[in-house]
Amino acid sequence: MSPWPNPAQTVSLNYLPMRIFAVVPAAFVAFATLSVALTAAELPTWAFPVAPPNPPRAPAAPGTPPPARSPAAPVDETPKHVPNASVSLTNQQLKAHGPAVPDWHPEEHPAMPAIVNQGREPAVWACAFCHLPTGAGRPENASIAGLPVAYIKQQVLAFKNGDRPGAEPKRGPQNNMILIGKAATEDEAEAAAEYFAALKPQTFMKVVEAEMVPKTFVAGSILAKAPGGGMEPIGNRIIEVPVELDRFELRDSRTPYEVYVPVGSLKRGSELVATGGGKTQQCTICHGPALKGLGDVPRLAGRSPSYLMRQLYDVQNGTRTGASTALMKIVVANLTNDDMLALSAYISSLEP
Numbered sequence: 001m002s003p004w005p006n007p008a009q010t011v012s013l014n015y016l017p018m019r020i021f022a023v024v025p026a027a028f029v030a031f032a033t034l035s036v037a038l039t040a041a042e043l044p045t046w047a048f049p050v051a052p053p054n055p056p057r058a059p060a061a062p063g064t065p066p067p068a069r070s071p072a073a074p075v076d077e078t079p080k081h082v083p084n085a086s087v088s089l090t091n092q093q094l095k096a097h098g099p100a101v102p103d104w105h106p107e108e109h110p111a112m113p114a115i116v117n118q119g120r121e122p123a124v125w126a127c128a129f130c131h132l133p134t135g136a137g138r139p140e141n142a143s144i145a146g147l148p149v150a151y152i153k154q155q156v157l158a159f160k161n162g163d164r165p166g167a168e169p170k171r172g173p174q175n176n177m178i179l180i181g182k183a184a185t186e187d188e189a190e191a192a193a194e195y196f197a198a199l200k201p202q203t204f205m206k207v208v209e210a211e212m213v214p215k216t217f218v219a220g221s222i223l224a225k226a227p228g229g230g231m232e233p234i235g236n237r238i239i240e241v242p243v244e245l246d247r248f249e250l251r252d253s254r255t256p257y258e259v260y261v262p263v264g265s266l267k268r269g270s271e272l273v274a275t276g277g278g279k280t281q282q283c284t285i286c287h288g289p290a291l292k293g294l295g296d297v298p299r300l301a302g303r304s305p306s307y308l309m310r311q312l313y314d315v316q317n318g319t320r321t322g323a324s325t326a327l328m329k330i331v332v333a334n335l336t337n338d339d340m341l342a343l344s345a346y347i348s349s350l351e352p
């Protein structure tokens with residue numbers, strides 16, 4: 001039976017695990033047989049930011065008339081701009097459920113299939129609304145440009161099947177991806193996968209080691225620089241913020257990010273990647289020599305450190321599972337949060 005929502009389509013999928021075993025050397029299989037007891041470490045909240053709830057409203061005294069409705073705000077029709085884009089877009093065009101996703105740089109990518117650009121009402125939001133037309137993604141979701149077709153399809157199924165709930169149940173973007181996974185048909189996932197797999201991955205991050213970082217607040221589902229400014233110690237965190245929050249909110253696929261990582265973490269991460277540091281496997285065995293992906297194993301290089309950390313933590317914590325995830329479960333079993341932070345820092349600094 002097809003694992004996909006539409007039972008009319010029964011094309012069987014080329015499942016990932018078999019293909020992956022083809023690239024895993026025997027040495028790893030020996031390592032994999034060591035069983036490791038693990039207790040999940042504390043949630044690294046910097047990678048799972050959730051805005052605090054609005055303060056509850058005081059209940060109105062009995063008999064109080066309902067508050068007068070404020071007059072509807074006039075529709076803002078002013079064209080918005082981002083740097084180096086020939087198009088301008090209005091607020092109306094920047095909305096999720098518009099006829100098409102905001103697309104500032106149409107010359108940068110081929111024509112989008114309908115599911116990527118328009119989605120399907122009511123349940124499948126256009127993929128490019130969140131992952132952007134270039135597949136560059138944003139820190140709260142994922143860069144999916146250039147990932148293998150089979151991997152993309154398998155992950156859509158993983159969200160559908162409850163294999164990727166994520167460690168923070170209040171994270172809205174993740175919950176939306178789960179709903180999309182549940183509703184997307186195999187044809188839709190296939191069309192989206194073919195489109196994103198053919199795109200060239202890019203990065204707009206500048207990764208630097210720092211002791212002091214800008215103070216932040218949670219804007220939607222990401223960290224952003226606090227409007228009041230100020231600096232604070234980095235602690236055991238990576239601080240990934242858009243240089244300009246406005247440009248991020250306009251969904252410009254070229255939005256630049258500042259990424260601050262703890263001093264020493266880049267070297268530590270590079271050593272763990274290259275040698276495993278006695279506690280894990282060399283990542284390059286499965287993810288390719290420059291971590292640009294190998295066979296159906298995904299690219300890691302140049303991806304958001306918040307995204308990378310969420311995946312490492314979720315795998316360790318059991319909030320990302322699935323047949324091929326078992327290989328990663330062993331990789332992360334002995335890693336501390338600091339190890340996973342160092343890996344995320346270093347890998348995010350690589351050319352995608």
Ligand code: HEC
Nearest residue numbers: 125126127130140141142152155156173174176177192310
């Ligand atoms: C509402 C925003 C949103 C939309 C729309 C959306 N996604 Fe996602 N997607 C996410 C989030 C958030 C994640 C990352 C979850 C996490 O952090 O683990 C994600 C992750 C993924 C991944 C996993 C990437 C990886 O490397 O494992 C794939 C594949 C994916 N999405 C495909 C799609 C496709 C295909 C569509 C359209 C049918 C789509 N998404 C629409 C929010 C969205």
Ligand code: HEC
Nearest residue numbers: 020280281282283285286298308311324325327328331343
């Ligand atoms: C034995 C093979 C193997 C090794 C070694 C390995 N990985 Fe993986 N990795 C995988 C597979 C397979 C997946 C896809 C898992 C899935 O389908 O859920 C994956 C997924 C990931 C992901 C999630 C990517 C995404 O797009 O969501 C991250 C992050 C990751 N690996 C990091 C690492 C790091 C860091 C190392 C080295 C310390 C490493 N891996 C070593 C096989 C491996």
